[in-house]
Amino acid sequence: METQKISKLITDFLSGKLNLAEEMQLLKWVKETQSNKDFFLKQQALFEQELIQNKDRQSSESWNRLQAKIAPYTKQKPVFRLQNAQLRKVLAIAAAFVFGVIISSVVITNWPSSEDAQTVRNVATPYGARTQFQLPDGSTVWLNSGSKLSYPAQFSKTRRITLEGEAFFEVKKGRPFIVSTSYGDIRVKGTSFNVKAFQDEAFETTLVTGLVQIKGNETGEEILLQPGFQAKQERGRLVVSEVETELFTSWKEGKLIFRNEYLPEVTKSLERWYNVHIELANDPQLSGIYFSGTVEMESFPEVMELLKTTASINYTFDEITRTIRITKK
Template identity: 30%
Template sequence: MTIVMEENKPNNIKKFLNFEFSSEEEKEAFIESSETYSEYKDIIELFENVKSVDYDKDGALEKLDHARLKPSVNKKRVIPWQKKWLPMYVAATVVLFVSVVLFNIKNNLEHHTLAGEFTQISLPDASKVWLNAKSDIAYNKKWEKSRAIDLKGEAYFEVAKGETFTVKTPQGTVTVLGTKFNVKQRHTSFEVYCYEGRVSVMYNGKETILSANNFFNSKALDKHIQTTTSVAAKPHWIEKMSVFENTSINDVVSDISIQYDVEFNMNNNLNKDLKYTGSYHYDDALETVLNILCESLDLKYVKKGKSIYLNKK
């Protein structure tokens, strides 16, 4: 990119970046009158906040100085190139880093939800995303070039037909052309449920193809592909409900903690293989949810602030 400087002020940007203005008045005059400053305002102001880069110049160059050029016969002083150019190199590196950060910030769109929240997002191609509680997605503004989303947490997708649509999570990747599916990535768990069409799931370097009413569970010991007998048009959480069918106690309390922003502590004597079948609505009071859970599994609980302590009766 060519930077066009104001007439008679070719060194102003350089002076600004090197903090060489003779006074605050000169600096303010440059900021108010400079078109160049306005064009690169974000990068210049971020660079100004850096002020100076701390580095041990003498220590870093100690070994290099041993190999510096010896003075010539006429005793003319030779300045080692490292000392002459390293500060400028460091400054240039900072500018480049700031530029890259600004580029990514300006070209990415992000959506976040807190505990107990969920939201619906419409994508540029008319695809729709429902984002569950405590989840994050990010994608590039130039959506037409690559239909790709980064996901942490849980989201349900209704994908418009078109080019390949990819959902990337820290544990696996889901690829489709046009379909309806749910992706859940929590801690060490990775699940994909296909509601319509077909989806490709890439996990640990192995591809698995799911068709409608099939789901993938990374925790399954015998096989990853499973079929459900419960046919639903969408995930229950979109209707503000969590439904469990012979679900481990760990997964149940994890789900409750996400919706109610609490932390569970289970006594060491508690059977971690307990399974729970039931449901709750997100509008239910936390105490109601806990009472039903404990009554079903013969447990008791103590609530202290945002901590829930579970134990056997």
């Protein structure tokens, strides 16, 4: 492909002007060689530099937004405030279609100028993104797509945080550490574990190391979880089972692993992972389809083609609304 043509294709891609066929053409080219990928990143840097020089984007917040796009490739972990809808759209599309998912794109609100213990910090990741950061006590958090975590600027005797969505924690030993969710509280000390607490999905906690205690808000049910086990909400109760923890924690490494997952559950994960909306046709057969596979650095079109082949489905894609409609073959 001619250099001039590919340069224009990349610029149009970063500007959100390409259609799905053109995006797939670019994706194929980028993945062919390392030099192609390097060229893409170079063109992206030039594109960002032009945005920086634009007088309409001279504010510090605009600079932070641009750094958010650079972060996945420079391995930096800056703090961002993302407000401009167009730049966020470009960022989400670029990472999701070319490199699978944004490594670090985060909205932080109520960030205090002084270390007031009463100040609450809210960290949120949009669909198509995930981020990693540290809490005031040095504990590490990986926050998955479409999730929000709230915590105080300074912990008191009890380290209490609130989670909506999904996160993996590596907790420093010390004072009691409590994760509050809509289902209930998870109490830990020095532990690594995953919590999934989306509003429209079953609550689950998967323990990798250490020990956690789970207490339901409504039922008052208390469960002590051992490493290698998972507690999952089923019909209002927690059911404990031994699991392969990697299946539930691999997302923080940039992988989604599905093992005999029904299609509706798969599509929920893909919606958050790629920042798209997926509709299933009103067909009972679709709910009975299950899928096994690993999604790592694949683009969304590649994943949909994989589903089409292995799950016997057809799909259409509305580029304007980024909506996929799935039907049975």
